[in-house]
Amino acid sequence: MREMFYEMVGDPEKDKELLEAASPLFHVDKIKVPLFIAQGANDPRVxxxxxxxxxxxxxxxxxxxxxxxxxxxxxxxxxxxxxxxFYRAMEEFLGEHLGGRVEE
Structure with a gap:
């Protein structure tokens, strides 16, 4: 199973440079504006x-x-x-940061 996963997304040891290049965490310094993050606590992928x-x-x-x-x-x-x-929170976030109307 592990080998299949590594084949799909990369091996953490062999493909470290590639994985870091694709990881948002290693590019956090490039983010200059507010970011809304939504997460399922039981997410098997993330x-x-x-x-x-x-x-x-x-x-x-x-x-x-x-x-x-x-x-x-x-x-x-x-x-x-x-x-x-989620939709309500995202609408408020976008309304605040991009302007526009938010329905009450």
Whole structure:
């Protein structure tokens, strides 16, 4: 299983340079504007710890980073209530940072 995963995304030892080049965490210094991050706590593809690292790195640089975590979600929000929470938060974030109208 591990070999199949490494074949798909890269081997952490052999492909370290390639993986770092593709990792947002290694490019956090290039982010200059607020970033909204949403995470399912049970995501099998993107562990919550990775989003936590990204949020911490951005905050350490003074970047505004609203962070939404839904405990009962995986990769993507399947629960309708969570999707509405996400859409509402994203609409407010975009309205604040891009301008425009946000419905009450």
């Amino acid at each position: 562990p919550k710890a990775e989003s936590d690292q990204m949020v911490e790195a951005l905050k350490a640089r003074g970047i505004e980073v609203p962070y939404m975590v839904k405990d009962n979600e995986g990769h993507g929000f399947a629960n309708e209530e969570n999707r509405f929470d």
